[in-house]
Amino acid sequence: MNEKSVTVDYVSRVEGQGALSIEISADGEVKEVQLKIFEPPKFFEAFLVGRKFDEVMELTSRICGVCPVAHQITALRAVENAMGITVSDQTRDLRKLFALSAHINSNVLNMYFFAVPDLLGCESAVAMIKDYPSIVRRGLKLKKLGNDLTDLIGGKAVHPVTAVVKGFTEVPSKKDLETFKKRFKEAKKGALETVDMFAKLQIPEFNRKCEHIALSNPNEYAINEGKLISTEGLDIEESAYRQYIMEKQVPYSYAKHSFVVGRDSFMVGPLARVNLNFNRLSEDAREAAKSVSSHKFPNFNPFVAHLARAIELVHDIDECIEIMDRLPLKDEDKTVKVKEGEGFAVTEAPRGLLYHHYKINRDGIVTEADIVTPTAHNVNNLEKDLRHLVPKFPHLPSEEIALKCEMLVRAYDPCISCSTHFLKVDIRKDER
């Protein structure tokens, strides 16, 4: 066998601009695996300094058009923590509903438009229309469900406008939510069909035990707040994040890689959440998961992340209906007293843990900002998975190895736009 190099210059069907490069020696040994991010850096942490506390959610929203809701909620909670502001139960609930609407939209996008085409042997969802029209239609309908709810709560789905420090500038009407409740109840069938679809679709047999980290909260399926727990016994408050999770620079790519202090890389996202918080999923979501005979939880096959997204979709719909039922939808006082302080917040964005940290001075101006996104957390672990995946089929032609690797990348659902204010990017080859 000859030496082989597998390169994918621009990984498709993910958000943002990344490339893959893999070197395999003549005896089948994987010499090098690099996920190179050539997405241009955007310097958010630098230019947030000097901006006002009440613009932080608006500015950081623009880090990512796929998960603006997650950035807004995390920014708002970090700023509120810095200024000692607590929010009402209504705001807490409405934020959860807001976050879940975005999870539905983003997870459906990944499942139906990024991932399923590979598993059905198509180059895109566009190419699926001819042979699998009902699947495409179901995907579009489910995506619209989440999207329309984000529209309703936030004013618009991409970079919403109503979520502000201490609450919402306007809350939806009871009548509007009633209409949505009906649509959500109808959509449940589509969610269960999604679980069924991923239970049947063939995925690569690939297990690698690694640490999974997720937020956890005894009272609910944690999305917007909780402690950080892991499959290796991590159990910490969000404010202690930086004592336990660090980044290191790696010589071959200048990419900072996240790791747990004293341990290794880790995975965040839907699979970690389902593994760690299985018992807090809705009853129907748990039942749906248990009915799948091909995959059991906890599960350490990263390709099972697709199924985890489908199970979460069932849960998300259930919890949305629950919240809609109990929301009082009153107008609330949103007056804020500016206070100097330091605040941290960790939430579950659709792709996993999202960390924001700010220092705010007595005039309400940001003096320091630190943001670590889910993709930033995952990229180290994703590279390690790739290293273990490639040796499973060194004799396949390069294109097929590349496809398998791309499928793994898509299972992580990286959001590369999000990741480029912390990644130390090896862009030398691309730039000359």
Add this chain to the structure above:
Amino acid sequence: MGNKPKPKIAVFKFTGCAGCQMEILHLEEEMLQILDAFDISYWMMVKSHNLKGPYDISLIEGSVSTPREIREIKEIRARTKMLVALGDCAVTGCIPSIKNWFPQRELEKKVYPDASVIFSTKIYGIDEYVQVDVYLKGCPPHRNMILELLKGYLLGIRPFIRPHCVCVECKLRENSCLITIKNRPCMGPVTNAGCGALCPTVNRDCEGCYGPMSSPNSSALAETFRKIDLQKDDIVRKFRKYAGTTPDFRKEAEGE
């Protein structure tokens, strides 16, 4: 359409957040009809088989911020009949252009310990480097504006590009004026319409996310802000946000 070949569309991402691409994807109800009327030749976020062109329409999301992007936008221009700046980043540089006010090296060192490998230029809209045929303003442009553009292309008519300010839409919605009634620093009078006065309608000041309207009177609005007790730094932040590098907002964004 008969046997006429479908127009070829390409979607490219430059320095941006993918929000404008998401806004296209949010046309869920119309998506199957769009795919019926157009060929998607190039769209990395959606397809694995992407073609080199030529394209009838190229939608560009994002600003230009690296030497590679300068080269690429010129190449795309050469292969494109109708080049569309899709959203504020492509039109004005948007939020990431706030970095233009920091010294480049200081900025790079703040985020990247080894700044020697970073190749980042000041952020500008794409018309700094190539001729643009259509500007779709907004962060992101409302999906209906994207739909209108595509329909217009099929019919061979100009899409309705709004030149007026948000105030016009606010009046149509019968909102009371946030500036004159509540003394709030609303950017509506200088901001391009297209959102349907969304923010004032949900009780929030317009922050200017559609960028400058055609010929705004920015200095008059800055003067109004001073009268309702905004400090100089507050006014600078208002204008140094979505379109600080444009000639329309630059003076106020500089704090002059």
